Structure formats: C-alpha cells, structure tokens
Amino acid sequence: MRRLTLAFCLAASTALATELPVRSVTLSSAGLAQIERAGEVPPEGSVVFRAPTEDVDDLLRSLIVVDTAGTVEGLRLPASDLAGEAFRGLPLRPDDFTSRERLLAALRGQEAEAGGARGRIADASETTNGLRLSLVTPRGIVTVLLREGDEVKLTDEALAARVARAAEALAAARSEDERRIEIRLRADRARQVAVLYVAGAPLWKPSYRLLVPPLTATGGAAQARLQGWAVVENASGSDWDAIRLALVSGEAAAFRQRIYEPITVPRPELPVRVAGAVQVRPDTGGRPTPPPPPSPMPAPLAMSREMASAPQAARARAPDAPVGGAIAGTSPPAAAATAEASAGRVAFVLAEPVTIRTGETANVPFLDVRLPAERVWWIQDLAARHPLSAVRIRNASSHTLPDGLATVYGAEGPEAGVFLGDAEIRAMPAGDGRILAFARDRDVQYTQAGSSTERVTRIGLRRGYVMLDVLRSEETALNVDPRGARGLLVVDVPRRAGAQHRFTTVSEGDFGLRHEVMLEGAQVTLRLPFERTMRQEVPLWDQGLGEPVLLRWQQFDIEQNLRRLPGGPGTLERLQEILGRVAADTPGRDDLAGVVQAMTELRRLLDEARLRARAYRTADQALQRARQAAEDRTGPEQQEARRRLNTASRDAEQAGTAADQAWEAWQRAVIALLQRGA
Known part of the structure; x- marks a missing residue:
C-alpha cells in the first residue's frame, strides 16, 4: 500500500512517561489481588501502565499513589466507549481509515495544503501514478498528483488534532480488553514512586x-x-x-461497583407549553322549546358496597521430630x-x-x-x-x-x-x-442397636388430672470388633433435643458429642445413653362432657359413652398398670393408690347406675305397653288392663327413683375425686 503523510498537527507531550513494572502481588482468598507497581520516575514525569478493562472499576476505586517528593495531579485513561467518544462530531467514521482515498473523500470540503497548492478538498482517487487530489481554490479547481511520502496538511489545526486523536483511539480500540492508565505527577527531582491498587483475580x-x-x-x-x-x-x-x-x-468483604462506565440520570420530560387553540362552535340556529319533564320515577336502587367491591375482593383472593520412611526425604521449599x-x-x-x-x-x-x-x-x-x-x-x-x-x-x-x-x-x-x-477401615466392624425405657419419678394430683414425671432413658449400643487391632476409637454421637447424655465426652461441636475409647484388640460393647424428663397427664374427666353435676342420665347414652366416664373401661386399667410399675418409694405413690381405689369404687357405682338405668328402661317399656292395652280394651278386659297399667306405672316410678339415686351417688363420687389435688 502506498504511504501518504497526513500532518494533523499532533502536539507531542514533553512530559516523560515511565512504565512501572509489577513489584509485589498479594492474592486474597476473597478473589482479589493487591498489585504494587514501583520504579524511578524523572522530574516532571508521569507514570503509565496497562490494565485489563474489566479491572478498571476496581482500580479507580482503590488506587493509591506513593510519591513522597511529588504531587499527584490525577489519573487519565481512555473513555469506556473509546471509539464512540473520539469520533463524536467528526465527519469521519472508523471505516474511513481503511484507505487514504476514502479518508480524504470523507474530509471533502475541508481546507488542505498539498503539492504547493491550497484549497478545499473536492475529490481524491487512486491512479497508477499516485493519488490524484482535487482542490477548489478561489481561482478554480487545482489537481495535484501525490506520490509516495507527499504530505497533505489540514489548515484547521483543531480539526487536525481531533482527527489525530480519532486515529489514536482507533488504534487503542483494537485492544478493547485493556486500557492504558496514565498518572500525572509533578516534582522537581527524580524519585521512587509506587502505585498500589486492588483488582479481581483468580482465587489462589x-x-x-x-x-x-x-x-x-x-x-x-x-x-x-x-x-x-x-x-x-x-x-x-x-x-x-x-x-x-x-x-x-x-474472609474479607469484597464488592464491585461500576464507576468506569458513564452513568446518566433519567429526567422527566416536560412538553413545550404553547398557546391553547381557539375553538368556536358554529351557530346552528334556534330550537323548539323542550317539552315538560315526565312524572317523577322511582330512583334506581344503589349498588350495595359489598357488590361494588366484589370484583376487587375477588382479585385480592386471587476447615521437630524426623519422619521415617523413604518419603520422609521430601524436598523442602527453597525457603x-x-x-x-x-x-x-x-x-x-x-x-x-x-x-x-x-x-x-x-x-x-x-x-x-x-x-x-x-x-x-x-x-x-x-x-x-x-x-x-x-x-x-x-x-x-x-x-x-x-x-x-x-x-x-x-x-x-x-x-x-x-x-x-x-x-x-x-x-x-x-x-x-x-x-x-x-x-x-474394612477390617474393623461394628453394629448398633437402640432401646428405650421409662420410669415414673414423681406423681402429683391436679384438679381432674393425675400428673406423672417420667424419666425416659434412650440408649444406643455399639458392638465393636477391632479383630485384634489396637488403637483409639472416636465416636461422634448426634445430640438429642431435650435429652441429657449420660456418657463421657471429650468435646462438643457441629459433629455433636464426641466420645473416645481405647480398643485393645478384643470385641467391646459401647453404651451411649441419654435421659429426658417428660410430663404426662392422665385426665380423670372428659371435659367435653361439661360439668359432672349437670349431666343427666335420662338425656345421655351411658353405654355409648362408657369409656368417657370415670369408672368406665380404660382409665382405671391404665392407672392400675402405672401403679403396678411404680417403685414403693416414688413420691406421690400413695396419692395414686388413693385415686385407683376411688376409681374402683366409681366403677362399682357406675355399674350400679347402669343397672338401674336399664331396669328403668325395661319398666318404662312395660308401662307403654300397658297404656296401649288399656286404650285397646273394652268391658271387663278394660278394667284388668287399667289395673295392670297402675302396677306398671308404680314399677316405672320406683325404677326411675332408683336410677336417679344410683346416678347421683356416682356423681358425688366423681366430684369428690375431681376435688383431689391442688
């Protein structure tokens, strides 16, 4: 490709730029690296280095400059959208730098000097002899043939400088994955300068x-x-x-913040206020007088609040001894x-x-x-x-x-x-x-088994309840067979909520409870017991029946609700079973024995009341039959039927009185039982 020099009035900086090498790196387990660059910087010199684009955010928020003899003026680096910013407002686009013909064509209309002529660029084209450039001068059009090394100079120095920066940005944009960082310093002598910053890094x-x-x-x-x-x-x-x-x-806290990219704040847009348009309704002429209103009609029913809100409501529901063996000679680190x-x-x-x-x-x-x-x-x-x-x-x-x-x-x-x-x-x-x-270790084997037992430790009475304090023992047993091997066995046992362990432990942690035992080669059984205290309540009265004194046998099916009644099957047998396994010296045992005795008496009274109630029902059925017979008979048979009716009536009344007395005796015994205890 032929070479053409375009003089764009580049203002070369007189400051010296020093590339600082990496001197120290600290890698963190948080996925960060603290990088230190250091070197000697001459007077009035600046510091430059390159960094990956993805690290610029971290660099901008963490940069420290150590210059004890100078002053930091600031940091400069290309914009995040380098090419876009460099070409903003220029008549050029990045594709125009593909050839000199296309570049000059894009600058059409700009004033330039070339080949001793000066004028505005009109056209440029490649020929076999060189680049033919046409310039528009006050006296006409001049055509200049530019050969290898000839110069085209833009007379607008500001435009030339911007085109030069665009070319520089275009070159830098070819490596979008890194940025050139320049730190401008001011000092009157050479000195050592260090730059430190933190950036993301692969985890060591x-x-x-x-x-x-x-x-x-x-x-x-x-x-x-x-x-x-x-x-x-x-x-x-x-x-x-x-x-x-x-x-x-x-465990250092580590964050990211995007501060390299431009951030714009959205603002609400207000329309331009203009004078309101004048609107005129045309005159359509007069109209006849309207007729009088009709007779009043009843107002329509208003929609109820519940109906109006119904759709909305529906939507709402919606971690220095030597070591033996050949490997003990492993090389140590150099230092x-x-x-x-x-x-x-x-x-x-x-x-x-x-x-x-x-x-x-x-x-x-x-x-x-x-x-x-x-x-x-x-x-x-x-x-x-x-x-x-x-x-x-x-x-x-x-x-x-x-x-x-x-x-x-x-x-x-x-x-x-x-x-x-x-x-x-x-x-x-x-x-x-x-x-x-x-x-x-597949040479050592063990098996485990579990068991649990309960023991009543205290008995108390509370109105309507027998209170039992029960000590529950839960044990895991391990049968370990080391098959002749000797050594220390460590067992981690899970905790049990609400239970206290009753075996020795050496430590506690996330692993639970740690137990240790020395194995001597023979089979051994390890017992790991826990104990927990529980409170059990045995109700003496079903609260669903209401107050005992208000319960009437006539409106109550005794047989169907027998297990709910004190003295019925179930509660007495359970209390007898508890009493049978409670030790003689258990506090409150005598109270339990008294309750069992009272419940035994209640069973007798309840059986008596049941018997009397059945007798009454039998007598009442006989009374109903006698009444029906008296109504169906006439003459001498009617007299005999009435006599039998009178007898059946007395029997039913006596049976009812006996049933009432038996039920009331059971009720008094129930009330006396329920009044035991605090």
Whole structure:
C-alpha cells in the first residue's frame, strides 16, 4: 500500500512517561489481588501502565499513589466507549481509515495544503501514478498528483488534532480488553514512586501433602508433616518478574461497583407549553322549546358496597521430630514462607522472588511444618458398618491454616510412601485440632442397636388430672470388633433435643458429642445413653362432657359413652398398670393408690347406675305397653288392663327413683375425686 503523510498537527507531550513494572502481588482468598507497581520516575514525569478493562472499576476505586517528593495531579485513561467518544462530531467514521482515498473523500470540503497548492478538498482517487487530489481554490479547481511520502496538511489545526486523536483511539480500540492508565505527577527531582491498587483475580487455591504416622495402641508424641502448595494464576495482563508474592487467607468483604462506565440520570420530560387553540362552535340556529319533564320515577336502587367491591375482593383472593520412611526425604521449599497473622487473616509471604508470566499458572510451596498427630478410627455414622481411618492433628503453629484438600501419604513401615487417601482440612486456628478422615477401615466392624425405657419419678394430683414425671432413658449400643487391632476409637454421637447424655465426652461441636475409647484388640460393647424428663397427664374427666353435676342420665347414652366416664373401661386399667410399675418409694405413690381405689369404687357405682338405668328402661317399656292395652280394651278386659297399667306405672316410678339415686351417688363420687389435688 502506498504511504501518504497526513500532518494533523499532533502536539507531542514533553512530559516523560515511565512504565512501572509489577513489584509485589498479594492474592486474597476473597478473589482479589493487591498489585504494587514501583520504579524511578524523572522530574516532571508521569507514570503509565496497562490494565485489563474489566479491572478498571476496581482500580479507580482503590488506587493509591506513593510519591513522597511529588504531587499527584490525577489519573487519565481512555473513555469506556473509546471509539464512540473520539469520533463524536467528526465527519469521519472508523471505516474511513481503511484507505487514504476514502479518508480524504470523507474530509471533502475541508481546507488542505498539498503539492504547493491550497484549497478545499473536492475529490481524491487512486491512479497508477499516485493519488490524484482535487482542490477548489478561489481561482478554480487545482489537481495535484501525490506520490509516495507527499504530505497533505489540514489548515484547521483543531480539526487536525481531533482527527489525530480519532486515529489514536482507533488504534487503542483494537485492544478493547485493556486500557492504558496514565498518572500525572509533578516534582522537581527524580524519585521512587509506587502505585498500589486492588483488582479481581483468580482465587489462589491451597492444597496439602500430609505424611501421617502409623496407627499405634499407645498414642504418644507422634508427628505428621504438612506441606502446603498454592496454585496461582497470573491473569493481570502484566508479567510478574521476580516479584514479592504473598498469599492471604481470610474472609474479607469484597464488592464491585461500576464507576468506569458513564452513568446518566433519567429526567422527566416536560412538553413545550404553547398557546391553547381557539375553538368556536358554529351557530346552528334556534330550537323548539323542550317539552315538560315526565312524572317523577322511582330512583334506581344503589349498588350495595359489598357488590361494588366484589370484583376487587375477588382479585385480592386471587476447615521437630524426623519422619521415617523413604518419603520422609521430601524436598523442602527453597525457603520457608513467612506467616504474618493479624485479626481474622494470615498472609504467607514467599521468601524468594517469584516469576510468573501473564497467562501462566504456577504451583508454589508456601508451608512446611510438623504437627502433633495421632492415628485414630472415627465413627461419624452410627448406622454404618466400618469406621473411618483418620488422623488427629493439632495446629502447633502461630497462625491459622486455610481450607484445603490434603493428599495423605504414609510415613513409616508398610505405608511409607503409599497414597492412603484424600482429606479435607477446614480452616484451623492456632492451637486448634482437627480429625481428618482419608479412608474406611474394612477390617474393623461394628453394629448398633437402640432401646428405650421409662420410669415414673414423681406423681402429683391436679384438679381432674393425675400428673406423672417420667424419666425416659434412650440408649444406643455399639458392638465393636477391632479383630485384634489396637488403637483409639472416636465416636461422634448426634445430640438429642431435650435429652441429657449420660456418657463421657471429650468435646462438643457441629459433629455433636464426641466420645473416645481405647480398643485393645478384643470385641467391646459401647453404651451411649441419654435421659429426658417428660410430663404426662392422665385426665380423670372428659371435659367435653361439661360439668359432672349437670349431666343427666335420662338425656345421655351411658353405654355409648362408657369409656368417657370415670369408672368406665380404660382409665382405671391404665392407672392400675402405672401403679403396678411404680417403685414403693416414688413420691406421690400413695396419692395414686388413693385415686385407683376411688376409681374402683366409681366403677362399682357406675355399674350400679347402669343397672338401674336399664331396669328403668325395661319398666318404662312395660308401662307403654300397658297404656296401649288399656286404650285397646273394652268391658271387663278394660278394667284388668287399667289395673295392670297402675302396677306398671308404680314399677316405672320406683325404677326411675332408683336410677336417679344410683346416678347421683356416682356423681358425688366423681366430684369428690375431681376435688383431689391442688
């Protein structure tokens, strides 16, 4: 392509720009990176660097400039819509920069100088000999043939500068995924300047290698070796060349805010007020006088409020001993990282510089410690069949160990150098301990069984009720067979709401209640009992029957409601069963015995009342038959029928009186029973 120089009066800045390299990176477990750039800046120089576009929001809200000998004038960077802003108001569009012919054609009408002539651009076209440019001058049209390296100069310096900026923006827009950041400084001498900011970054991911001691019967001061490695990704857009790298573990609050993109505030639009149009109704002439109104008619019924609101209502419903074995010689890191702990966080600062090019992933060691450790069996699920193989470690360091996945290897004996499994390490504060399960031991078996018993501990009376305090014992039994193996067994037992455990525990936590026992090779049964106190009430009277004194046997079906009545089947048998299993020294037992005795008497009285009521009904039926016979007979037979009627009437009256007396005797006994207790 032929080259043509367009002089657009670019005003080159006299200030020196210094590209600041990355010197330090701190990666946070919150998915952020604190990046520090530093270098020497000359007098009156500015600082520049490039950052990914997606990090500009974070950079703008977190930038800190450290310049002890200078003054910060501010930060400049291209607009978020770089091309759109650069071409606003220009007669050019980005596609016009595809060729010089098209560019000059877009500038048609602008005044320019070329080939010794000056005039307004009329036309431009490519020929075999060069670019033919037509200029309109006061004396006519001049055609200039421009060859390789010839210059076209716009005489409007402001327009030339804007076209130059548009070309610069067009070049910058070709890499929309990053922005050039310029920080303007003012000072009278050279000095060191540092720039710090926080931006989003891939989460650094810790992982561990854990070398564990073998299972022993006596425990003791065994140790495990824990090595920590971190997977680090450089997605910052800049190379990290011999930087200081720190890895932070904590729970920092992290937010995003879009402050790079322009934000406009919507406003209500008011119409332009104009004079109202004049409206005239045409004259249609006179009309006849209207007729008189008709006779008054009744007003229509008004819709009720309920009817009017009905549709609306319807819508409304609508976490330094050597280790033996071949693997014990695992290489330590080149230099141990320094752990800097503060409130709620810990930073592992690598002792040696790290180099990671942009787009690369690195796995760097940050931890190598020996921790007190003990191999154990661990039961988490009481219903399982085999316990877990686990190791209990204690964080003897001075800082928190972050979450991570540990690959577990054996350190001694037959297990030396052997992969045993994976274990999850949850955040472990200094001095705290964790049990890490990495496999299941199928050589050790256990089964579980459950049982429960109840014992009355106290009896009391309250008007109409027998109150029982019951101690319920619930027990889980584990039958464990270690098959000759010896070691510590840890059992996590779930809590039971409202119950107190009656076995020894070493700790409590999210896991429930932790119980430990040393297995000596023989089969053993572990008992894990709980106790809870319950209050039971045994009603002596069915409240649904109302007051006993108001209950009339004549309007009440005794036989159908027999189980609801004191003395009927059910309550007496239950109280007798409770009395039979209550210990002789149980508080309130004598009161219960008295209630049982009273209920026994009530049964006798109720049976008597039932008998009298049945007798009455039999007598009443005989009376009805005699009355009917007296009405159906005549003559001497009628006299005999009337005599029998009189006899049946006396029998019915006597049976009714006996039934009343028997029912009232039962009622008095019921009232006396209900008045027992507080």
